[in-house]
Amino acid sequence: MARRLTARGERRRRQLMEVAAERFAVAGYHPTSIADIVDAVGVGKGVFYWYFASKEELFEQILVEAQRDLRRTQRAAIADEPDPLRRIEAGVRASVAWLDEHRHLFTLFELARADERFAPVIRRGEEQAVADTLPHVVAGMDADLIRREDPVVVAYAILGVVDRLTRVLVLEEDRPAEAVADAAVAFCLQGLVSPAAARARLAFR
Incomplete structure (x- = not known):
């Protein structure tokens, strides 16, 4: 079931998606790790998994x-x-x-x-x-x-x-x-x- 997000939560989710999209486009899907994405955003992996179950779901x-x-x-x-x-x-x-x-x-x-x-x-x-x-x-x-x-x-x-x-x-x-x-x-x-x-x-x- 999809989480109901606050405005702040939706902004964070959007930020993760935008950063990931840029990384995937430059480096490719497989070479880009979740660590690469969260490090670029400046958050921990726990934040990532709050919004997405996996890298595949994110993509x-x-x-x-x-x-x-x-x-x-x-x-x-x-x-x-x-x-x-x-x-x-x-x-x-x-x-x-x-x-x-x-x-x-x-x-x-x-x-x-x-x-x-x-x-x-x-x-x-x-x-x-x-x-x-x-x-x-x-x-x-x-x-x-x-x-x-x-x-x-x-x-x-x-x-x-x-x-x-x-x-x-x-x-x-x-x-x-x-x-x-x-x-x-x-x-x-x-x-x-x-x-x-x-x-x-x-x-x-």
């Missing part, structure tokens, strides 16, 4: 809460936007910006994806992301703004493009996040065919 909570914060950011970005394509665009841009701002958490997502203990947490987050994206894709198809394909496949494709471009170009190559978001939006909403080629194809038909 999982970091992942879950990071995914939750990303979803909150996406929802805020698309709030009150009636156009489904603009909602998708706003969601893409918010995602790239969040991942750029929280690069250490993005690194943790990648570490977790490769670890069989934590990969299910990442998969659940991805499934939730698809479920969040799906209504906007379906709305776009219903309005004849998106060509009719399997909407689940389209949702996965959008998320895959955003994840891959951000991981390679922002996280690894340190390119400007806004430019990467522009590229992700252009690809997701326009595909590979240029406007001139699209007009030519229509004229040929």
Whole structure:
């Protein structure tokens, strides 16, 4: 059963999570010990175990809460936007910006994806992301703004493009996040065919 924390207790828990997330991102999950975390915070191990049963539980909570914060950011970005394509665009841009701002958490997502203990947490987050994206894709198809394909496949494709471009170009190559978001939006909403080629194809038909 989760403990009911005071405001001070919640701040301490948050501090442990933030310090641990930074340490895990720099040194890796396995090399980072509980002693490393509590020493950095300046508390004893007893304080750690008051909030978390183990290092594994701590890491999982970091992942879950990071995914939750990303979803909150996406929802805020698309709030009150009636156009489904603009909602998708706003969601893409918010995602790239969040991942750029929280690069250490993005690194943790990648570490977790490769670890069989934590990969299910990442998969659940991805499934939730698809479920969040799906209504906007379906709305776009219903309005004849998106060509009719399997909407689940389209949702996965959008998320895959955003994840891959951000991981390679922002996280690894340190390119400007806004430019990467522009590229992700252009690809997701326009595909590979240029406007001139699209007009030519229509004229040929």
